[in-house]
Amino acid sequence: MLKRLFPHPYLTALLTLVWMLLDNTAGPGVFILGLILGIIIPAVTAPYWPDRPVLKHPVKIAAYVMIVIYDIIKSNIDVALIVLFKSNKDRSPAWITVPLDLKTPEAITVLAGTITMTPGTLTADVSAQGHALLIHCLDAPDPDAVRDDIKARYEARLKEIFE
Numbered sequence: 001m002l003k004r005l006f007p008h009p010y011l012t013a014l015l016t017l018v019w020m021l022l023d024n025t026a027g028p029g030v031f032i033l034g035l036i037l038g039i040i041i042p043a044v045t046a047p048y049w050p051d052r053p054v055l056k057h058p059v060k061i062a063a064y065v066m067i068v069i070y071d072i073i074k075s076n077i078d079v080a081l082i083v084l085f086k087s088n089k090d091r092s093p094a095w096i097t098v099p100l101d102l103k104t105p106e107a108i109t110v111l112a113g114t115i116t117m118t119p120g121t122l123t124a125d126v127s128a129q130g131h132a133l134l135i136h137c138l139d140a141p142d143p144d145a146v147r148d149d150i151k152a153r154y155e156a157r158l159k160e161i162f163e
Helices: 009-023 028-048 058-085 105-117 143-162
Strands: 094-099 121-126 132-137
Touching (some): 094 143, 105 143, 132 143
Antiparallel strands (some): 094 132, 121 132
């Protein structure tokens, strides 16, 4: 019965939270409406997502989210410093190909979104077979280090969460 009512429990919680953030209040009415939307939207879309991934590690998900938030804040500062104090000739923009060990489309999508949300980097393309990402970096004096950092910091954690 719970599986039928909450086909995507994490999505239900996320939609409820996003609704409350969009409304910018924390009243009981806003929470109830967010919860209703959080129940209805996943229930309606469940038939179109039959092979959804099973996320078994909520602590690892929370840790990943905290790492991404930290990296976004740090990258905002880094990009501001680059823009304000580094001349164009001293910048080293780069296109980096990151080979992927991830297999599930959801994990690859989360990785691509994480890279794009982090200021100074942008996921430009995913290979047709999903084996690599093409990333543009605003300033990457050592592209191999950026690639290795993405694989160690994000991809390894996503592999633990999704696979």
